[in-house]
Amino acid sequence: MTGPEPIRVAIVDDQALVRTGFRMVLEAEPDLRVVGEAGDGAAAIELARSTGIDVLLMDVRMPGVDGIAATAAVTAAERAPRVIVLTTFDLDEYAFAAIRAGASGFLLKDARPHELVAAIRSVHEGEAILAPRITRRMLELFAADLPAAVPDRPTELDALTAREREVLAAVADGLNNTEIAARFHLSESTVKTHVGRLLQKLAARDRVHLVILAYEHGLTSGRRSGSTPAR
Template structure:
């Protein structure tokens, strides 16, 4: 006789978060917020960039909250090391100043977004979940400023993310995927992309996934930089 009893779905694994800041009080504040949030586990803390890299090497981390301005090894250097060695770890950089050039440098080094240190608790939690799901936590205004700061540093030949085709990271994209990439570079989220192109959100997610796969980009932040460096925004402007 077949057992017809319903099977219990396995619980979703919690998001493993680590905190990096040279001020213990700041780490404590973030920990108090996150410890009270279901589905999020704070798995470690570090007081400087070098300790952050060592923590990432020793601990499985999904999302790392990283201060950019620290003595010794700063958050920019630490972000580059962590994202290079642990591609599955997403970094959100923390800054005291909106549109901080240091924060943008950390994004260029591999971070998936940044937050102000006075971020509201619900916004902090939402950003962690968003980044963990492979999205980026950047507003359109921040995206535009980021591109302005990067413009002066653009190489003569467009940069190619790891894994991209030698012929060019955009060559394999369909016309629709290029349109999706332009929308992402303009700071549109999936809902806004869905409205612009009259597509379902599930279809948009499929397109975004294919764009990430074909370009070899890690997340939407890298796609923004790639679109700008490849001149795609100028072509559609």
């Protein structure tokens, strides 16, 4: 009996040495398969169109078509692969723009091999991207670019229950399912159910999209609540 199909990954970076390093890491994993590489955004768009890809690792700063434009083009297509944006430790603004363009999250370029692999698997499964707190920090940094919430204006958040709004705020604070369960004294399976309902009710792509929606609607202050339980 054959096992599940490997996750098909493509690597986009203008530095050949970086692509080679990522490929060596990924090809050492039995459930991952590198199906293509590209050195710029234009080539990435064509690669996504012509090749069956599950997860695309996308560099941001590239000559010609950059990672932002390429991400928007790739994710706008039908049955688009999930995109992980590769960024530097300084949380540059281009990575934020790429997430708004449709990326499922982002990863630091100096991530350790096991972190890279875990991020790809998480994104492929539709779960939280690696290091959700980094997502939160980036959104905090660029909160001024988000539209201000307008009180009393009907929004899609009105369809949420009180508990779902609490879970959404916790997701925006960067908590994972285990931490949310501890905060609200719930089982992890219950939290997973709540997150699934949030994704469905808000027509969100993934948890990163939930974070953006929470910030856009003023559901979080961008600061970790003092009620977080001690470890």
